[in-house]
Amino acid sequence: MKATIVAAVSAALLGLLTCPQSVLAQQKTALQCNDEWAANKAAIQASGKTKRIFVAECRGLPAPAAKAPVALAKGQFATEGEAKTSCPADAVVWVNLRSKFFHAGDSPRYGQTKQGAYMCEKESLDAGFRAVPQRATRAKPPAA
Numbered sequence: 001m002k003a004t005i006v007a008a009v010s011a012a013l014l015g016l017l018t019c020p021q022s023v024l025a026q027q028k029t030a031l032q033c034n035d036e037w038a039a040n041k042a043a044i045q046a047s048g049k050t051k052r053i054f055v056a057e058c059r060g061l062p063a064p065a066a067k068a069p070v071a072l073a074k075g076q077f078a079t080e081g082e083a084k085t086s087c088p089a090d091a092v093v094w095v096n097l098r099s100k101f102f103h104a105g106d107s108p109r110y111g112q113t114k115q116g117a118y119m120c121e122k123e124s125l126d127a128g129f130r131a132v133p134q135r136a137t138r139a140k141p142p143a144a
Contacts, residue, residue, distance in 0.1 A: 027059055027060050028058055028059055028060075029059075030055060030059065032058075033054070033055040033058035033059055034055065036054075036058060037051055037054055037055065037058075070097060070115050070117075072117050073127075075119055075120065075123040075124075075127065076095070076097075076117035076118070076119055077117060077118045077119065078117065078118070079118065080092055080111065080118050082118065083118035083119060083120060086120060087120030087121075087122070087123070090120040090121055090122050090123075091104065091105070091120070091121040092105065092118055092119070092120060092121070093105070093110075093118070093119055093120075093121045093124055093129075094107070094109070094110045094111050094112075094113070094116050094117075094118055094119075095116055095117055095118075095119050095124050095127075095129050096109075096113045096115065096116050097115040097116055097117060098113070098114075098115045099113075100128060100129050100130060101129065101130055101131070101132045102119070102121070102124045102129045102130070102131060102132070103132055104121075104131070107132065109132070
């Protein structure tokens with residue numbers, strides 16, 4: 001019985017010693033990685049990583065397959081800085097290439113849609129993009 005316990009403990013220790021370091025390291029939670037993304041978003045995006053890829057790498061998971069980048073037309077920019085340089089006197093908007101709507105800087109969807117680009121507002125209007133329609137608010141029925 002004693003020999004069996006010693007053999008089992010020895011096998012377990014040998015297994016731990018041969019494990020790769022990544023298995024032994026404590027994995028970060030998705031919440032920790034999201035917090036890290038929020039704290040360093042600009043620098044991480046400047047390195048070319050999306051949030052999805054960053055979180056996967058942060059958690060030690062295989063990075064998801066990258067989608068082919070969308071070809072941008074004339075007047076469309078991959079970064080907000082490029083757009084601001086192109087139109088210093090005009091507002092920069094985020095255009096959704098799929099829906100043909102644009103989002104102003106105060107919109108929660110600004111820079112967030114899957115297929116989009118930064119553009120000067122005037123150029124986006126000339127290219128056929130429309131402002132996001134404002135949602136109608138329903139009036140609450142009178143209290144009884």
